Amino acid sequence: MNINSLMHDNFSVNFSLKGITSILIGLYIFIASYAIKFILDGFLIDNSTVGMLSIELIEMIVFFLAFFVFLFSSLAFFFRGKRLAKRFRYTLWNQKTKVAFWKYIISIVAIFLVLFLLKQQGYIDFITPIFLILYAVLLFLFRNKENKNYLILPALCLVLGTLCFLIPSYWYASLNILGIAHITYGVVVRN
Numbered sequence: 001m002n003i004n005s006l007m008h009d010n011f012s013v014n015f016s017l018k019g020i021t022s023i024l025i026g027l028y029i030f031i032a033s034y035a036i037k038f039i040l041d042g043f044l045i046d047n048s049t050v051g052m053l054s055i056e057l058i059e060m061i062v063f064f065l066a067f068f069v070f071l072f073s074s075l076a077f078f079f080r081g082k083r084l085a086k087r088f089r090y091t092l093w094n095q096k097t098k099v100a101f102w103k104y105i106i107s108i109v110a111i112f113l114v115l116f117l118l119k120q121q122g123y124i125d126f127i128t129p130i131f132l133i134l135y136a137v138l139l140f141l142f143r144n145k146e147n148k149n150y151l152i153l154p155a156l157c158l159v160l161g162t163l164c165f166l167i168p169s170y171w172y173a174s175l176n177i178l179g180i181a182h183i184t185y186g187v188v189v190r191n
Helices: 002-009 012-015 022-043 055-088 095-121 124-141 148-166 168-188
Strands: none
Touching: 012 168, 022 168, 055 095, 095 124, 124 148, 124 168, 148 168
């Protein structure tokens, strides 16, 4: 085994929000929240082409936007991990990363399932706060134990989720703040 692979715990390297990964995730969240706000505002305006869409179609578009945010975020994790594995010459898929991958997939499926059930039950105002709280739990589960600054993101998600419970119309600002926080964290914590 290569000495570089003994020095690095590739689980903590592959599943971290350092640098470009966090910046990309922040951009994806920021763009998706803007697109969702644009679609919802367009639905309410009389002369907009989005106003001609059905509510079910708009719900599907919003669901696909959220799905693509998680898909592209996951790809950002994968490509960063692949690049680092090549640089440090260790295997990308070992026992720890396989277990973490399945925990990550199960967590994302659980988040989408809970959000879908909330939508089906008619609790539309609770979708963003519950998402932010579940996202905080996901970030906390995959934290790097050495980096204490990382706990800022889950704490911010909990605060924003609580604010969205109190003020449901704060969803757009909360998602924008989360996106900006990811971008800022990626710029500040590079390596």
